[in-house]
Amino acid sequence: MKGAVCCSCGAAALGSAMPLPLPSPSWFRASYSQLRVHSNHKQGGISHSASSAGPLSPSLPIRTAAGRARASAALPPPLAGPRAKRKRRKKQKEEAAASATAEGSEEECVPSAEEASISVGAVYQNGDPLGRRELGKCVVRWISQGMRSMASDFASAELQGEFSELRQRLGVGHGASIGGLGFVIRAQPYLYAVPMPKGLEALCFKACTHYPTLFDHFQRELRDVLQDLQRQAVITDWRATQSWMLLKDFANSAQHRAAVRKTPQSKAVHSGLGIELKKAKVMLKKIEDFVKQMSDLLRIERDAELEFTQEELNAVPTPESNSDLLKPIEYLVSHGQAQQEQCDTICNLNVISSSTGLGGLHLVLFKVEGNNRLPPTTLSPGDMICVRTCNSSGAGATSCMQGFVYNLGEDGRSITVALESRHGDPTFSKLFGKSIRIDRIQGLADSLTYERNCEALMLLQKNGLQKRNPSIAVVASLFGDKEDIMWLEQNHLIEWGESKLDGLVKKEKFDDSQLKAIALGLNKKRPLLIIQGPPGTGKTRLLKELITLAVQQGERVLVTAPTNAAVDNLVERLYDSWLNIVRVGNPARISSTVSSKSLEEIVNNRLSDFKKEFERKKSDLRKDLRLCLKDDSLAAGIRQLLKQLGKTLKKKEKETIKEVLSNAQVVLSTNTGAADPVIRRLDSFDLVIIDEAGQAIEPSCWIPILQGKRCILAGDQCQLAPVILSRKALEGGLGMSLLERASALHDGWLTTRLTIQYRMHDAIASWASKEMYEGLLKSSPTVSSHLLVDSPFVKVTWITQCPLLLLDTRMPYGSLYVGCEEHLDPAGTGSFYNEGEADIVVQHVFNLIYSGVSPTAIAVQSPYIAQVQLLRDRLDEYPEASGVEVATVDSFQGREADAVIISMVRSNTLGAVGFLGDSRRMNVAVTRARKHVAVVCDSSTICHNTFLARLLRHIRRYGRVKHAEPGSFGGSGMGSSPMLPSIS
Ligand SMILES: Nc1ncnc2c1ncn2[C@@H]1O[C@H](COP(=O)(O)OP(=O)(O)OP(=O)(O)O)[C@@H](O)[C@H]1O
Numbered sequence: 001m002k003g004a005v006c007c008s009c010g011a012a013a014l015g016s017a018m019p020l021p022l023p024s025p026s027w028f029r030a031s032y033s034q035l036r037v038h039s040n041h042k043q044g045g046i047s048h049s050a051s052s053a054g055p056l057s058p059s060l061p062i063r064t065a066a067g068r069a070r071a072s073a074a075l076p077p078p079l080a081g082p083r084a085k086r087k088r089r090k091k092q093k094e095e096a097a098a099s100a101t102a103e104g105s106e107e108e109c110v111p112s113a114e115e116a117s118i119s120v121g122a123v124y125q126n127g128d129p130l131g132r133r134e135l136g137k138c139v140v141r142w143i144s145q146g147m148r149s150m151a152s153d154f155a156s157a158e159l160q161g162e163f164s165e166l167r168q169r170l171g172v173g174h175g176a177s178i179g180g181l182g183f184v185i186r187a188q189p190y191l192y193a194v195p196m197p198k199g200l201e202a203l204c205f206k207a208c209t210h211y212p213t214l215f216d217h218f219q220r221e222l223r224d225v226l227q228d229l230q231r232q233a234v235i236t237d238w239r240a241t242q243s244w245m246l247l248k249d250f251a252n253s254a255q256h257r258a259a260v261r262k263t264p265q266s267k268a269v270h271s272g273l274g275i276e277l278k279k280a281k282v283m284l285k286k287i288e289d290f291v292k293q294m295s296d297l298l299r300i301e302r303d304a305e306l307e308f309t310q311e312e313l314n315a316v317p318t319p320e321s322n323s324d325l326l327k328p329i330e331y332l333v334s335h336g337q338a339q340q341e342q343c344d345t346i347c348n349l350n351v352i353s354s355s356t357g358l359g360g361l362h363l364v365l366f367k368v369e370g371n372n373r374l375p376p377t378t379l380s381p382g383d384m385i386c387v388r389t390c391n392s393s394g395a396g397a398t399s400c401m402q403g404f405v406y407n408l409g410e411d412g413r414s415i416t417v418a419l420e421s422r423h424g425d426p427t428f429s430k431l432f433g434k435s436i437r438i439d440r441i442q443g444l445a446d447s448l449t450y451e452r453n454c455e456a457l458m459l460l461q462k463n464g465l466q467k468r469n470p471s472i473a474v475v476a477s478l479f480g481d482k483e484d485i486m487w488l489e490q491n492h493l494i495e496w497g498e499s500k501l502d503g504l505v506k507k508e509k510f511d512d513s514q515l516k517a518i519a520l521g522l523n524k525k526r527p528l529l530i531i532q533g534p535p536g537t538g539k540t541r542l543l544k545e546l547i548t549l550a551v552q553q554g555e556r557v558l559v560t561a562p563t564n565a566a567v568d569n570l571v572e573r574l575y576d577s578w579l580n581i582v583r584v585g586n587p588a589r590i591s592s593t594v595s596s597k598s599l600e601e602i603v604n605n606r607l608s609d610f611k612k613e614f615e616r617k618k619s620d621l622r623k624d625l626r627l628c629l630k631d632d633s634l635a636a637g638i639r640q641l642l643k644q645l646g647k648t649l650k651k652k653e654k655e656t657i658k659e660v661l662s663n664a665q666v667v668l669s670t671n672t673g674a675a676d677p678v679i680r681r682l683d684s685f686d687l688v689i690i691d692e693a694g695q696a697i698e699p700s701c702w703i704p705i706l707q708g709k710r711c712i713l714a715g716d717q718c719q720l721a722p723v724i725l726s727r728k729a730l731e732g733g734l735g736m737s738l739l740e741r742a743s744a745l746h747d748g749w750l751t752t753r754l755t756i757q758y759r760m761h762d763a764i765a766s767w768a769s770k771e772m773y774e775g776l777l778k779s780s781p782t783v784s785s786h787l788l789v790d791s792p793f794v795k796v797t798w799i800t801q802c803p804l805l806l807l808d809t810r811m812p813y814g815s816l817y818v819g820c821e822e823h824l825d826p827a828g829t830g831s832f833y834n835e836g837e838a839d840i841v842v843q844h845v846f847n848l849i850y851s852g853v854s855p856t857a858i859a860v861q862s863p864y865i866a867q868v869q870l871l872r873d874r875l876d877e878y879p880e881a882s883g884v885e886v887a888t889v890d891s892f893q894g895r896e897a898d899a900v901i902i903s904m905v906r907s908n909t910l911g912a913v914g915f916l917g918d919s920r921r922m923n924v925a926v927t928r929a930r931k932h933v934a935v936v937c938d939s940s941t942i943c944h945n946t947f948l949a950r951l952l953r954h955i956r957r958y959g960r961v962k963h964a965e966p967g968s969f970g971g972s973g974m975g976s977s978p979m980l981p982s983i984s
Helices: 025-032 065-073 082-108 132-159 164-169 181-192 201-207 211-231 242-251 254-259 277-315 329-334 338-343 447-463 472-479 482-490 512-521 539-552 564-574 592-597 599-606 608-627 632-663 698-705 727-732 738-743 762-772 835-850 865-876 919-926 946-958 971-975
Strands: 345-356 362-368 384-390 401-408 414-419 435-440 528-532 557-561 581-583 666-670 685-690 708-715 751-753 804-808 858-862 885-888 897-903 929-937 960-963
Touching (some): 132 211, 211 242, 277 447, 277 698, 345 414, 384 414, 447 698, 472 482, 472 528, 472 738, 512 751, 528 738, 539 557, 539 564, 539 685, 557 698, 564 581, 581 592, 581 599, 592 599, 599 608, 599 632, 608 632, 698 708, 835 865, 865 885, 897 919, 919 929, 919 946, 929 946
Parallel strands (some): 528 708, 528 751, 557 666, 557 685, 685 708, 804 929, 804 960, 858 897
Antiparallel strands (some): 345 362, 345 435, 362 414, 384 435, 401 414
16 A cells, blocks of 8 residues: 555555546535535634644534534543543643644645655556655645545534435445545545645645545544544544444445456446347457546546646746735736736635526626726636635635636626535635635646546446446447447347438438438437538538437437537527527536527526515515524524525426426537536437537547437548647547547448538638548539629629638748737737737728628637737727627637638747647638638748648639738728728
């Protein structure tokens, strides 16, 4: 056993193969409801005398008189006699010292140079608890404190006669079956309540998901807490307490052993499909190998994310400690302190209120101290942020609580944030009465996604070939060989053929390849279909038809995609259909155009009368409460009623959510969103459809797949790939999507291809066809020669007749126009921007608008987020340009526009093009355009990449080239006096 000391039950000596993922907010929710808010937590957060430092004192929070009586009835008489007194005094001294150390340690645990240099990736995790050697003393102390607090709460629950809850607190039941996950989830709020040692946040994040480590600490702390109670004569024999016995039972349970096992154990092979046992064993082995490989890669990727997050947290500047006097609050908040502008940091916030949004989102309203306004900030809804307590100048920040911006108040003084923690949790309670800072962190490691991916893999391994798994045939198709799937067909267990479409589809609306895909997709006995389609070949349009027809044939459909933008795109397409659709997901990340289909809005509308009545009753009761404060028993009764009222609302909300989702014919969410318990709790779906599947890592696809009987994956492996941070994980295969892997299986048996594109002028499509699709992408005659000028109200100019345009920031004789150099984003995001290019883009937008092109038909894209931000700011200055969409290439995948302008940004003497050189990204960027693409770039830099050089050559050959100087078409005055370029 490594590092940590094993306690008497010996359970922690067992090992674990897999670190456990962080908990989801929803699972937190479940655990939070188990947590007890002690009376001393009401303000200013959890008391560390009860939580992190000292043992439970005799004034243990026993809330009810009955509970107190029960507890005292079990108490032995206090220790008597001089020896006993001496012993007690000695113990008290020790406790005081320990308490002081622990309290002081919050601030004082300074990592040694050696500790500070521990790399997250180097921390090897197996079934042994991680100890000082791996984590260093500060992180170990941090875990001990968190587990001490949990153990105290655990023991306290027993004393209060709430033993039935102890089982849940240990994670026995839900979640426990998948490797102690329940326990890890329940431990998180306690851990996060303790400030993480500065500079070691990534290590803390890593350690706090490792079940053997947490369990080991927990049992030692519980033993100490119980022994203290025994010393204080609150209990007679700590070993005989129900808490300790339950812990021992738990440590001996199969689920604990499974969670701390060093290598995955081969399970008994069941062949739910009736396949020969020998064959099923081979399949199971493949699944196990796959799960092992993917889990390792996910862990490597997670480590890379954590290290990146750590770097970002370290990079967020904090004011010098002696600068407090120079920077009073008013200065910090109202004068846009440089670091606030640069780093998207807002300091000096106070918690005003908290509420629970639908689906358990924990919304917290922060307001700037005093009468100040928020500083200028680029924070916007949906941005991931880190919330920390700090002093008035923003220094001394504590451990990071993850969340995202929900909205910015219209008063300019407030910001609402959705946190993974909620009121009543030790973590959350820490925020009250403190000065808070919020930092936007680009690469904040998304624990929820990691956890859900890991969980999906575990479920795949555990249930994949079990009869009760609705998707067993999908699993067999993907892990069996061709012989297996043919055997399944011969035995009429599955069918690979097409369904008859007679009378179902208007055949003139679709081409042959599309009709074939629809016919295959409607075959209820076909477990899996991959629809591969290059840009504009009608995948999304076809999916709309497929979803409608599947519902028509009585199927319930779960539709997912890797990104919120892609899901919303599908919701938009289904918006006007007769289908009963519900979009599940984080409201702050759902586009406002489709929010009326979101679960939150649907449920809120249904409950509006109920909520009005609820508010009325609540305010009446509050009034009554104020009137009878002196009458304790009456006040207690009213409080009880208030509590009951709150419970009724929660229950009603739960019931309504269930009803809405059970009645929905189509449920839509992101891949990871499909792990939300509100979806999980539903009966399995008949069909799962994953759009943009080429952009998703395979583990994330297993989240929805395991919830349906059959599955359709649609996408294009030549468009955007999953984003992977770690080179090692990428090389290991995490970047290969399921779509790509499955397309190559069984000689392409699972796949059907779409071949005709209906979006682009042929000059645009032919580049993509040649570069990406081996010349196989054909253009429909209906679009092959369409131009901007063919649209109503568009004037005849050379631009509106030009499908491809290069706006080059290099002069004809080779030098760069002034102001067209690239710049690194000073906010430390690693992104680039180019002001000269931004000017040229704005000019070109106006050229198009004054040519009669509608702003809503224009999309501006850049691969760089800093440039997108700059372009948005520039275009926001012109009301005429409102409606022009400005987006990163990644977020525009799946969309289209008549005219597309791409700002390439990079301009340097080294010829560095960064991820512009990613052919898949450039394929997406160019193929969003229907009639016109303008590429704004420094040709000299871009041409260093051969792929991009061929793109420029193609434009020169089939389009036009202009040397574009920033401001040459009228600059800021263009709104009033457009200089339309003449036809040349
Ligand atoms: N059979 C068809 N006849 C006419 N228009 C079609 C047909 N199929 C698709 N389209 C049109 O082609 C355009 C592209 O379709 P869609 O967006 O569904 O393609 P996609 O394959 O999803 O593209 P991408 O992969 O680039 O997101 C849409 O405007 C759509 O209406």
